[in-house]
Amino acid sequence: MTRYIPIAIGWLLLLPYFLLAQPADDWGAFAQRIPIESHHGKLFRLQAAVKVDLIDSTAEAEIWARVDRKNKRVGFFYNMMDKPIRKSDWQVYVIEGKIDKDAEFLAFGGLYSRQGRFYFDDFQLFVENEEGNLEKIPIPSGDFEGDSVAQHWGYLQQHEGFTLSGTTESPYLGKRSALVDGSGFKKPIRYGDNDSAGHRITVNGIELYYETYGQGEPLLLLHGNSQSIQAFTHQIPEFAKHYQVIAVDTRGQGKSSEDGKPYTYELFADDMKALLDKLELDSVNVVGWSDGGNTGLLLAMKHPAKVKKLVTMGANIYINDQVVDRNVLQEIEKRREALKTDTSRTSQNTARLMTLLLTEPNHVYEDLRAIHCPVLVMAGENDIIHENHTREIATHLPNGKLYIATGEDHYFPVNNPAKFNAVVADFLITQPYAKSSNSGL
Numbered sequence: 001m002t003r004y005i006p007i008a009i010g011w012l013l014l015l016p017y018f019l020l021a022q023p024a025d026d027w028g029a030f031a032q033r034i035p036i037e038s039h040h041g042k043l044f045r046l047q048a049a050v051k052v053d054l055i056d057s058t059a060e061a062e063i064w065a066r067v068d069r070k071n072k073r074v075g076f077f078y079n080m081m082d083k084p085i086r087k088s089d090w091q092v093y094v095i096e097g098k099i100d101k102d103a104e105f106l107a108f109g110g111l112y113s114r115q116g117r118f119y120f121d122d123f124q125l126f127v128e129n130e131e132g133n134l135e136k137i138p139i140p141s142g143d144f145e146g147d148s149v150a151q152h153w154g155y156l157q158q159h160e161g162f163t164l165s166g167t168t169e170s171p172y173l174g175k176r177s178a179l180v181d182g183s184g185f186k187k188p189i190r191y192g193d194n195d196s197a198g199h200r201i202t203v204n205g206i207e208l209y210y211e212t213y214g215q216g217e218p219l220l221l222l223h224g225n226s227q228s229i230q231a232f233t234h235q236i237p238e239f240a241k242h243y244q245v246i247a248v249d250t251r252g253q254g255k256s257s258e259d260g261k262p263y264t265y266e267l268f269a270d271d272m273k274a275l276l277d278k279l280e281l282d283s284v285n286v287v288g289w290s291d292g293g294n295t296g297l298l299l300a301m302k303h304p305a306k307v308k309k310l311v312t313m314g315a316n317i318y319i320n321d322q323v324v325d326r327n328v329l330q331e332i333e334k335r336r337e338a339l340k341t342d343t344s345r346t347s348q349n350t351a352r353l354m355t356l357l358l359t360e361p362n363h364v365y366e367d368l369r370a371i372h373c374p375v376l377v378m379a380g381e382n383d384i385i386h387e388n389h390t391r392e393i394a395t396h397l398p399n400g401k402l403y404i405a406t407g408e409d410h411y412f413p414v415n416n417p418a419k420f421n422a423v424v425a426d427f428l429i430t431q432p433y434a435k436s437s438n439s440g441l
Contacts (some may be wrong), residue, residue: 021277025188027113028180029064030164031156032139032399034125036067036106039099042128046108047094049121049172050085059085059116063123065095068105073099079111090121090172099127104344109156110180114187120144121172144171144178153178180369184229189237191247192230192254200255203274204267210248214240217308218284219271219428221247222292224314226353228254231289234417235424242425243285248275250295250350265291269298269393276306285428287311289413294361297393300371301363310371311424313378313383314410315393317363323389332357365396375400376427378420380408401427 048066062085067075076097085093099106108125111119123142126134139154146167155164161184171177189197197211209227213236221239222232229247237243250268252258261267272295276284285308288296293315300307315324336354339347377394379385381404394402403423407411413420 003205012142018026020351025159025190026185027111028162028182029109029111029156030153030178030180031142032108032123032153033105033107034137034139036103036127038100039127040103042099043096043134044099044106044128045094045126045134046123047092047126048110048123049090049092049177050110051088051090051119052086052174053088053117054115055085055117056115059114059118059182060086061110061116061118061120061180062111063093063095063108063120064106064111065097065106067097067100067103068107069100070102070104075103082251090119092122101165107156109153110178112162112182114182115185116182117169118182119167119172119177120180121174128375143174144173144176144363149178154296159185159188163332167294170226182420190230191226191233192249193238198255201275201278202307203271203278205303206251206259206271207257208248208251208271208275210246211236211437213237213245213247214243216243218279218281219243219245220276220284220286221245222268222272222286222288222295223248223250223253223356224290224292226253226350227290230254232413235287235413235421238417238421239425246279246284248272250291252353258349265294265298265356265361266302268295269302273303273306282306283308285309285313287313288315290315290410291356297328297368297371297375298361300373300375301367302368304372307371307373309374309428311376311378311412311427312393312419314380314390315377316385316389317361317365317368317393319358319360319362323386324384328384329358331431365392368396368400369398372398374427374430376403376424377401378403378405378423380405380410380412380429381407382407383412384410418419 047168048063052061054167062080064079066077069075071325078095110120125137125139127137129135141149152174163181165179165180166176168176194211197213200207200209207415221237223230228249232247236245236247248257253270283306286296293312296310296312297315299422300310332354336351339351375397377400391402407415
């Protein structure tokens with residue numbers, strides 16, 4: 001006998017475009033969206049039959065429902081992530097909720113993650129009528145019986161290794177059900193959280209977390225403020241084809257620990273020097289983005305023997321409203337002030353990272369004369385760092401070269417990774433050169 005499992009009303013107050021709070025690399029979802037404006041303020045009930053053949057014991061399925069309000073806002077939302085489905089026999093699962101007063105659409109469908117075979121059937125929707133009774137609302141292809149399934153159901157999110165199709169294999173009702181075949185799914189590498197590549201090492205009284213990939217000359221990757229190794233998700237696999245990539249979580253960020261000391265780029269640079277010493281690396285190539293670029297400059301300045309070649313992206317050597325817009329500094333200050341009353345260790349650590357952005361670095365252009373290794377100074381044309389400051393950094397470096405990415409901003413490595421990676425790779429394979437024109441590569 002089929003068992004009906006009621007699911008309590010749930011709310012998720014997150015950013016509008018997030019479907020669920022789980023990693024984005026091991027799940028998929030199919031969806032349908034129907035107009036719901038005529039049912040404002042009414043209760044609804046969504047139900048569907050689901051079963052799962054597990055291959056990975058952590059695989060799971062869910063059904064989900066989301067009310068899409070006006071102006072791309074999200075209302076009611078529940079995705080069963082607190083009650084994952086792993087049972088191998090058909091059972092009916094239910095989501096009950098209320099349609100927001102400014103709702104436009106109800107979106108709903110199935111979720112599935114990791115290795116398994118996921119079966120869905122008999123989606124039904126009921127909405128409260130004027131008499132207060134639940135009345136059935138037709139769902140096109142809700143039973144997956146006809147050939148029009150693809151016209152009504154589509155992928156909301158999909159990854160390689162999952163395929164959605166109709167199947168006559170032991171349906172719940174009728175002759176067909178939906179099957180998501182995830183037997184071929186292989187979990188992608190999650191940079192910044194990869195046990196097989198991760199290492200921990202103690203330097204300067206704190207524990208640094210780093211990951212290594214590939215073989216060849218060592219290439220150190222340094223991320224930006226409040227980021228982690230994950231920031232280089234689009235760079236690591238490409239650079240690992242030619243280098244031994246060493247991607248590091250800076251102290252107090254990612255998986256690295258902190259000791260309560262005020263943050264400075266000199267401190268970060270000293271951590272990197274100590275890390276390289278423990279790894280018995282005399283010199284490395286360095287790619288630093290944002291704060292990582294600042295740290296790279298300080299590493300090359302204070303410990304020149306450690307840096308063979310340096311790439312900076314969106315770096316600065318001092319901070320004021322001539323380097324970034326005043327309103328940017330004001331926003332950072334507001335965030336720092338808001339954290340003052342929160343005494344938790346996490347919030348206080350974040351506040352110290354905000355203080356770093358407001359007070360560091362404190363160098364002058366002439367200090368760059370101490371850096372003699374080849375340096376590629378990069379920034380986006382629309383970077384948060386003013387272009388004049390980026391140009392001055394390149395000009396004052398004895399062996400500097402400038403690249404301003406047309407149409408790009410501070411997030412060039414993420415927004416256009418293919419171009420960013422190509423520019424960096426071209427620089428790294430080029431022999432050291434004398435300073436010449438700073439007009440780009």
